[in-house]
Amino acid sequence: MKAVLIHYAKLLGSSFLLLLVVITILFILLEAAPGDPVQSLVGDAPVSDQFREQLVAAYGLDRSVFERYFIYMGSVLTGDLGTSFTTQTPVLDRILGRLGNTLALAIPATVISTIGGIILGVMAARTRNPWVDTGISGGAVGMFSVPNFWLGLMLISIFSVQLNWLPAQGTASYGQSGIALEHMILPLITLLTSQFAYNIRVMRSSMIESLGQDYVDTARSKGLSYRQIVWRHAMPNAMLPMITITGYGIGLILAGSVLVERVFGWPGMGLLLVESINNNDTLVVLGVAIVITVCILIANILTDIVYGLVDPRLRARFRPKRSEA
Structure with missing residues (x-):
């Protein structure tokens, strides 16, 4: 228990120092x-x-x-965090007023990209059809290569301008408050696409590596079905890298929200950051950067905790050693 507390005390200390360096x-x-x-x-x-x-x-x-x-x-x-130069209001109040809109995109984007990446990554790794693997892997490479701002503009051009199916700007229709589902679809797709593709590639590689381990051969020699081998033995081990990738992906999604919110006029922290830079409101710019950094650090700490709970090798490091007889 003492080793665990020391480990997380060091983690909190290093996170605090990193925050000071960023500021x-x-x-x-x-x-x-x-x-x-x-x-x-x-x-x-x-x-x-x-x-x-x-x-x-x-x-x-x-x-x-x-x-x-x-x-x-x-x-x-x-x-x-000071007072905004342009509005004469506390910076923290301005940020908190936009934080909910950013999280309304970032949290679903993280969940969908993680779950979808795991499912398609496993499908690509375990399939015996090379066309399925090639299609999933090639599609992931293509999605990862597309800049999110360009993808957002193309989605607006197709689904908002040409087809007139979905709105292109804002969180709700004129005169309405809150966030409407139809307004979330395009920015959410734009925000999650790159991370979704990356998760597919990582999960596929991790699953292929797990299926090639000795314990899989042992499970196969015991007469277990292929489905049991995949889901009971290979899958839990292949999930370990995805825990780290998910924590890392939260930072990428928050950073990507700056461009996505600008393209779709989504009133979140990213759009507030752009507006503050244009207005030379330095305290708001600093405040937004601090809040984003804190969110990323919290995500990394939670990732470390979850990884320690899941990976038995890390749990073994913190167990007290038995005294030698």
Whole structure:
């Protein structure tokens, strides 16, 4: 038990240090980026020198970069991500208002791409028909090679413009609130396609490797059917890499949501990030990046926990060693 606690304490510590590094790098990059935060506060209106000095002093922009960095880091550690330059509202409130829309796409995309990738990967690995394997594998390579922003534009062109079957923008029809299912279909397909294809390839390779192990030959010599060998023996071992891939895929899906939300006008964190970059609202940009990083770190920690529960080799590492007689 002590070894387990030490392991996860180290994992939490390394995750915290990684978060600090990410915040530091982003803070430096945004400080070096061109743009005028004061102009973001007032919009297109002309600003007198006296008023500009007042705004600079009010927002602490007259301090040195090092002072602003340490002040910002202290605020972040207390849960305060600052105030948006453009809307004068807390950054955290703006992000939380968009987080639900992003998760409404990211969670189904992760679930569908994982389950679908496992099913098709197993089918490609166990089939005796080379045409089925070639079709599934080739289709996965093709889907993985398509950029998600291009796929989104093509889906809009076909299903929204030409066929007029599905809406192209927003979360619901005009005058309605919430998220409508028909508005989710196109952005969800766009977001999950690349990860879905990658999961197929990984599961297929892992399943083929598992079917070639000695324990499969032993199970076959005992007279077990091919179905029993696949699902009872090969499948559990082939699933281990998929646990890691799923945690890694959450980060890819969250990163891919930036372009997908921009293409479909989906009001999530990705679209908020793009809008904030265009408006030079650096605190919102930093806040969105921090929240996305925290989500990815939490996903990685949960992946490590699940992997430790499933893989007996990792459980054995933390068992107390028996004293030698």
